[in-house]
Each structure stands twice: as C-alpha cells, then as structure tokens.
Amino acid sequence: MLHQGSGRVLKWILEGALAAIVFATGVLLFLKAPDLVRGWAFTIPGTTDVALEPAFFPRMASLLLAASALLVMATIPLRSDILPAVETSAVAYVRVGTGLGGIMAYLIAVVTLGFVVSTVVFISIASVVGGYRNLLIIVPVAISVAVALRLIFRFGLHVGLPEGLLL
C-alpha cells in the first residue's frame, strides 16, 4: 500500500502528464484540422456556402479539448482523492498486460484461424491462466459457447462469423 503523500505526488504526475498530452493533442489538432479535412466535396449554391466549413467543428472540438486539459491541470490541487491507478499494485498491472496480450492474440486468431477454434482455445487458456483450472468444466463450456454462437449467427441470424484457415 502506498503512503498517502507519495500517492498524492504520483497522482499529480499522472494527471499532469495526461493533461499535458491532451492539451498538446488539442493544440495540434486545432492547427492541423484544415489539413485533415479534404475540403468541400461539392458546393450547392445557397446551401453549403452559408453553412459552416467542414473544419469548423473539428477546430472547435480541438479548442475545447485543449481548454478542458488546462482546466484539469489547473484543478489538480483541488482534487484530494487518490487515483485508482496509484492504488493498483504492480502485479495487477502485469495481469492486465498479460490479459491484453491474450485478447490481442485472440482477435488476430479469430480473423486468421476462424472463430470457433480460436474461441475454444482462448476461453480454455484464459480460464486456466486466470486461476480456474477445472478442465472438465472449462473445455465443454468453451466448446458449447463457441459452437452455439456460431450456429446462432449462421442459421438464426444469417450472419457469418470469421472462418479463417480452420473454422
């Protein structure tokens, strides 16, 4: 558990960094917004020429973003609560990182290998890695969920799920 004082310092750093990044993004987008809009696709006299430019709203939103980041930065000392990010242990972050890697691998597998196979493998591995190791339950549940979803979408809703190299 972190000392409250150091927790507060970390909070200041994290919130300050976040606000700085958001502020910089807002300013950059404000300056670059016209370049990120391809220009009028067509002009209808009396219609599009009296409406605002397509870049107007992106610029306003960027300005609002930068202003809100400044507001967050200015109000850091007013917020006395400790951030959940500071209270979370390093081990928990490692677990989340592992989980993110697993989900990413699953998404790639869904597209390349197919939904059914990758879902069965993902549910099984994720459950075991998560700490639940009863394979007699995990494997039948994983197969049932994957097959049931595939059948519901294929025959019930007439929507295809990725089939990939396997299924």
Place this chain on the structure above:
Amino acid sequence: MFEDLLAAATIVFNWQTIMAISIGTIAGLMIGAIPGLSATMGMALLSPFTFFVSPLVGIPFLIGLFKGGTFGGSVSAILIGTPGTAANAATLLDGYEMRKQGRAGVAMMGALNASLIGDAFGTVALIFGAPALALIAIQFGPHEFFALVLFSLTMICYVSGRSLAKGVMAASIGILFALIGTDPIGGTPRLTFGLPELQGGLNVIALVTGLFGITEVLIQMESFGRGKKAMKDSVAVHVAGTGMQLGAVVTHLWTIVRSSLVGTFIGALPGIGSETSPWVAYGLAKRASKTPEKFGKGAFEGVVAPEAANNAVCAAAMIPMLVFGIPGDIVTAILMSALIAQGLQPGPFLISEHRDVIFGLFMSVLFATVALYVFGRLTMRWWIRILTIPRPLLYAIVVAFCVVGTYSVKSSSFDLAVMFAFGIIGYVMRKLDIAIAPMLLSFVLAKILEESLRRGLVQSDGNLHAFFERPITAVILILTVLMLVTFAILEWRRRKLGRTQDSSTAAR
C-alpha cells in the same frame, strides 16, 4: 390512442415477441446479478443480435434485458454487498444490512415489488407522454434541436463523476471521436487519416463494447489468480422471507410512489438517467421518514426507494430518445442505435410514421414489466447460484461475446481493432478516475449538434440570430444557462462543504 394500443397488443402478443421479452428479462436478471456485468454492458454485447430480426422481436428483447438488468443489480447488492450496476449502489446501503440481519428475502421481495411499481409509473409516462410530446416536437426545426442537444450536453455535468473538469475533458474527447467520418452537410471526409474504414465514422457498437465490455474484463483481471475468493463471490446466504411482502409494500406505498415519480421525472430529462435518481429518491425517503436514524442500518424504505426510482427510469428514459432522437443515457443510446439499425429513425415523426411499431414497443414495455415481476419472483433463488460462476471462465466468455457482437454489425475486422483500442482507453480512463459516460453521451450527441447547427444556418441563410429569435429555442437556451449556473452553485457549495469537513477533521 387506446385503439392503437389494442391494435398493437394483437401484433405484439405472438410467441416470438413474448419469447424475446422473456429471454431478454431472464438474461438481464442474470447479467445484472453478476457484479461487474451491467445492463449497459449486456445491451452493448447483445444488441447486435437484434439487428437481424424483426423490430418487434429485437427491440422488446433489449427492453426486457434493460429492465431485468436494472433489477438484477439489486440482487448482488443485497446478497454480497456489491452492486451489480451503478444504479443499484444506493440499494446496497440498507439491502446488505438487511441481509446481515437475516432479512435478505424480505429485502429482495421489497426491491422486486418496488421495481414493479416504479416500472409501471415509467411505462405509463412513456405511453401517454411520448405521443403528446411528439405533437410538440413536430414543430421543432434544426434551431430547436440544436438548443435541445446543447441543453442535454450541459446535463453531462451530472454524470461527470467526482470531477467536472475531467468530465468536460471526456466529453471533448467524445466530440472529437464523433467528428471522425464524413461531414454531414457536404459529404467531406474528416479526420479519417486516409483510412477508408473510418469514412463511415466510428462504429458505436465497437466503441460501447470496448468501453464497457473489454474495459470491465481488464478491471476484473486485476484480481484473477488471488486464491479461491477471486474465483467467485462468497454467497453462503440463506434467503428466507421471500413471501409477497404486500403488507410492507402497503405500509411504505407513499415512499415507493414518490420514488417512482422522482425516477420518472429524472429519467425523462435527457442526460441524467438511472445513476442519479436512486440517490435522490433515497435522500428524499430518508428526509421524509419518521425513523431516519434507521437508514443505513437495514431500513426497508432504504431498499424500496432507490429500486422504485431506478426502475422508473427504464421506460421514462425512452421518451426523449423516441421523441427527439436524443438519448438520455448510455442504455438509450444503444437502444437508439438498435432502432436505427432496424430502419427506424428516432425523432418527432417516428410515432406518426411507424405508429404500429411504436405502439407495439409500448405494449412490449408493459409486458416486460409483468415479465420482470414473474421471472424475478420465480427465479429469485437461482441468483445465488449464478454468483458462484468462476470469474475467469465468465469473463473469457464475455470477451467472446464482445467479439461476435462487434464483428457481426458490419463483418469488419477493423471494428474489432476499434473495440480493442476503446477497451484500453476505457481502462486508462477508469484508472485515472475519468467518467466514461460523458465521453459516450457527447459522442452520440455531437453528431446531432453539428448537423442541427449547420442545417439551421443553411435555413436562416447563415444568420446566427435566428437561434435566439425563435421562442422555443430561446426558452431552451435560457434553461441551459440556468442549469449551468445552478450546477456551478451546487459544485461550489459541495466543495465548500468538503473543505469545511476536511478542516474540522484536521482540527480533531
């Protein structure tokens, strides 16, 4: 109107719709009962299933899910002291205390009865209020819509969590994400960075699934592998006292009615929704009670008041969404995308153009109220078992649902990447204590805001004064300013009170 309702009843009461509502309600009860899984998440995951069936099967399923999920959250709040959804947080205060006193069944039945009454109030408001309001809404042009959306955006202040500054920042990010895609007037690609997949804008289902589904899975992963306790919730609870509890309901009928009215009113306001109304109802019930000292120590009124309020919101929140096309909260935003996917564009003309479908939906809402009571009552003892599902297995299945839900909308792998990215964004936001609701609400509202402003300018030949010359627009804009001033005063008072409490604690 009654003829319409009767005609709708004949359309709705077929086995497909009844099955859809029943399955939706049971699924909602299950999802709501599991801590971490909420009605919002359930709707995000399961709404794509409804895009491919008839509107009077798909939408009633979602309505059942919403109602079931809202009540289901009270089960885990009462049994294990963890609210299934944010809307049930107020129920926890007295519900969990009642469980500790061996009155879990009484609390759960009280919550169910109150939910039924609250639901009925919201439903009546929807059935009678929406068509009446639609007659006024027909007069609305882009100027009025612009003012109304601006008003709704100010309501984001109320869903900003503990920091208004962070809420505004989240809302700004949401607006920027909404602008990705094609400009609504000239059809110009904006902020697409050359990616053709972004020309249609970000898929709202991918965004919601990432922010609620993947983010929640990541949050739950933090506690995986911490021995048996993390695997499932401890529910060594004997649920006794699941009789009808009608006597208790009659005794506290005024509390339930008042809370239902509060929920209906707050639900009908765009932007506030179910998370605020239970606390308002709880506070009012405590203030009006002859025994306020019992609140927080297992007071029956402390359970029925928030439950009546949060269930009243369910139907009432659909009023601004159906009539103005302005979603009141995230759940109605998902419901709105489901309607749009079915070719039903919410707005003033929805009721007149699709009278049979909309009155069919009203009847479905009514039927879902009955279904909630019946299934809630019959399946009450099952929920204890549901709470014992191993968490790693459950959340792995949730990820699979996220994938099928997102992929099925457009059969797009790119949407899976968007979902994953928003899962990470949502996780970072929760870790930095930034509310997700303002981002999502502004994402939905910004598109309507821009379109109505620009169309208004086209109509008034580029003249901005037109926005202040029209009476309805002027009234809404004045209300918006008043809301902002009121919120600023309340925020200032809250901070002042907080500082006073801090200094008195320090003095001690």
